[in-house]
Amino acid sequence: MTTGEDLTFRAATADDWDAIHRLLSLLFHDADSDELRQVESSVYEPERGLVATDDEAVVGHAAAYTRELTVPGAILPAAHVTLVGVAPTHRRRGVLSRMIRRQLAEVAAAGREPIAVLWASEGRIYPRYGYGLAAQRLSLRVNTREMTLPGEPAGKLRLVDPVATIGDFAKVYEQLRAERVGWSSRDDRWWRFVLADIPAMREGATERHGVVHEGPHGLTGYATWRTKGGWDSNGPTAEVQVGEVVAADPETYATLWRFLLGIDLARSLHATYLPVDDPLVHLVNEPRQLGVRLQDGLWIRIVDVPGALAARRYATDVDVVLDVTDPLIPANTGRWRLTNGACEPTTGPADLACTVTELGAAYLGGTSLTSLAGAGRVRELTPGALIRASQAFGWHRMPSPLQIF
Known part of the structure; x- marks a missing residue:
């Protein structure tokens, strides 16, 4: 049996697409039709793909699309992470971790996209890599005869x-x-x-x-x-x-x-x-007849803490020092003073402490810092700072996860 160390990890090429699509169709239980393969190839960017191979067979893949994302008060370049999966024969060998870590490192090194965004097939996977649940969505099953x-x-x-x-x-x-x-x-x-x-x-x-x-x-x-x-x-x-x-x-x-x-x-x-x-x-x-169900939507990963926090706008004036921990991108770890339109390193005392995951969850204004603090995931170090920061990170409109990618 091969281990993750025995595999080859390399950039994808256009020639890999058929093998990638067959793998992902298997993993997501879709029919591998020629028409679907052609449609999905129209937006695929092989230069942003990463494959894991075992004796030339594609057994893992992760990619990103080059798109913009609307955030509170701004439109930012964002790595739209997608097409992630590992062959069932190669699970539990660290393949996914190696691909996601390498992908994040490459996005950070390129310096173009301060955030990454994805839809998660399973919500327990991506918090391990610093992604926070930033936008939930409503799913409706409407009884139209009763309303x-x-x-x-x-x-x-x-x-x-x-x-x-x-x-x-x-x-x-x-x-x-x-x-x-x-x-x-x-x-x-x-x-x-x-x-x-x-x-x-x-x-x-x-x-x-x-x-x-x-x-x-x-x-x-x-x-x-x-x-x-x-x-x-x-x-x-x-x-x-x-x-x-x-x-x-x-x-x-x-x-x-x-x-x-x-x-x-x-x-x-x-x-x-x-x-x-x-x-x-x-x-x-009769809103009961809408059959409302709450589901997860967008997951955000802050790749560049000062760049991302300075780029978005805030609902109220903000002046807070954040003590951030990021085990995957060391440059993000430290104390950051966030003021209106700026985020700079500081040696001053911290007001709040959290990991980069919580910053991602709060980034779109759809998850409050007070809610995360209630879950024990954000610590208030200066009395009153949590309420002020939570109000600032909020937004007048909740995020809208309109399209899976």
Whole structure:
């Protein structure tokens, strides 16, 4: 049996893609179709991939996408970590640890991306490497027959082919992206990836549908969805499967949801990527029928503590000294004085103590420092500092984990 030390770890190449995709399809229980492989290769960046090989066979992989992420008050370059896995024949040998540690070291050395972000297949894995749960999300299982959304539609709705309407979708998305914490940048390549409609991945549902909303001054929102038909002895039981609902104003938002909740022959609706403070909970006449479930979304890893903390904005004036521990990136370990727009090393006494994991969890304003302190993960060293810092790290809008990558 080989050990992790017997394996070769190297940068990926474009020629590795087929083997990488076969491995990841096995690990995530997906069909390894040619169409899916081609679509996913359209956004893959082999120069940011890392493979572990055993006698030339790919047995481990980790990669990152080069994208931006909206954070409180700013848009930052962020390593979008993805496609991580180890062959079942090579588990428990430190392969994952070696890949993630090397990836973090490379991101830190490059100096372009002060943070990394990912979606976790299992939440217990990534805190070991300094990732903190920064954004949760709401998942809905709506009983549409038992609730309504009061009010009247506003503006005009128009059914569209999503792929043919990428330009309209992108225009609305870009108008809003700077204010929507948790949203990632999308160029044309990414829009085509997000809207790719592969029959093998529909799980019995229809093709993806789209609708745009037009107000007096042009487009103000869009939504995507599928339906999954069904009938029983009482009649139709179709389910609406919501993709994205993006709206520039409350009237557009309510109109799009009123449309989705009222689709003929449907009796239920499923939506999985809503922010924790989503307005829909306050729009419907019976919120219990939304079937709300809280799930994890974005995990943030602070790669460059002073760079990341100085780049985002804060809800209130901030002046706090943080004693930070980071066992994987030693440059982050130390005392940092965070003031409005600056984060500098200091020898002064610390106000709060935590690891880089807690900073990642609090970074998007979706997890409070007081909550982390209640869990024993942040220590207050100066009385009153915790409340002041927690208020500053908060934000007026909860992060919105809109898309798995």
